Amino acid sequence: MDKKKFILEFIVEQDGVLLREFLHSHGISKRTLTAVKYDGGLLLVNGSEQTVRHLLKKGDTVTVQFPSEEPSVGLVPETGNLAIVYEDEAILIIDKPAAQGTIPSRDQPNGTIANFVAGKFEAEHVPSTVHVVTRLDTDTSGLVCIAKNRHIHHLLSGQMQTTGFERSYIAIAEGYIEKDTIIIEQPIGRKDGSIIERTVRQNGQYARTDVRVLSRFERNGEPYTSVSLRLHTGRTHQIRVHMQWLGHPLAGDDLYGGTRRLIGRQALHCASIGFRHPLTNEPMTFMSDLPADMVQLNPVSSQSK
Structure with missing residues (x-):
């Protein structure tokens, strides 16, 4: 067909x-x-x-x-479960679980969101490859936006460059963060000697993260802070790097100084995204509830978005 x-x-x-x-x-x-x-x-x-x-x-x-678009080289269409939050002719919003990659990598070449979306497109005869607008790290849960056409991807990317695309996260950081609100503007670049790790460095790319405290609590006698974060830029590992720089790495984020005593992955969840629909210009907002592992760590955070 x-x-x-x-x-x-x-x-x-x-x-x-x-x-x-x-x-x-x-x-x-x-x-x-x-x-x-x-x-x-x-x-x-x-x-x-x-x-x-x-x-x-x-x-x-x-x-x-x-024109019809050919699937990206190396992206194998697969059949798998997708938690679809919203879909129309232009966009697809998916709620990604932790431990699933957004796109294939050396460590996870199959079973990613992109593999499953490619399989969905193939089955439904959608004439497009997979255009990931908002990518999440493998162990970060929450909302992912995918465009169904290179033109739609171009329009949404334009919104991101002009701060018209809003992304809000909920995270649990180690220690008590004293100030209720913090604006972190620190450049991020690749860490010397690593192909994965990023760090704050003066010759890095501009990055801004807004931090708002939701609650402060203790678990097993140790202090933690639940925070809401808003991204103004989209650097690799931005929230994780900025929170490490702040001195409050995310719980479970052992790559950036956190420990896995209470949770087996970085306690980070993309809770909402908002933008104007690329075709209708209608404002759209999508929400995602916290997954069980973060709710168990701090039930209060699930009620404060």
Whole structure:
């Protein structure tokens, strides 16, 4: 069976605009237009194929038929369970459990969210590869956003660059954090001698994390702090590195100074994401409840998002 084409339609609202400029004003990138031109897509004006130099008139109907995308090399489609929170023609929101990778890696080449989404797309004849918009570390649980088309991915990435895409996390840190709110603005780069670990370093990339204390509590006589965190940037291991720099590594995060006495993975959960829908511009917010291992560590945190 042929794969369904991804198609967008627009109505022109003024005379004298070049098709190229009109499409650019609707967020269609030069790279996407090149793919449409050379990889099997179509640009139609009132049902007739046109070039990007075509001069539009008010009331014209512009149709963009995007080419089918081939799955990424090395991404094997698999059948598996996905906790789907929301889905439409453009986006897919999934609630990822801890211990499952977002994309294949050397340590987890199969069974990831991307493998299962690729299998879902193949079964449903979705003409796209897997475009992960928000990636989570393997042992971080919570919401993952996936775009169903390279154009949708481009639009959502644009929102992330302009802070229009909000991501909020709940974490449990070791020790008592004294201040109720903290803004951490510390650059992050790769740690010397490691291909995995990151660290705060002055020649790193700008990174900002907002921290808000939810509760302070004790377990087995040791102090912990439940916090809500908001990301303004998306550096690798950003929250984990910033909390280590603060002197309060996450419980269970033995890579960044935490201990696994009470929980077997970093106590970090993506609890909400919010953005404007890339096609309708409608504000959308999605929530995810804390998983059982974090609730058991501090039941109060599950009630304070």
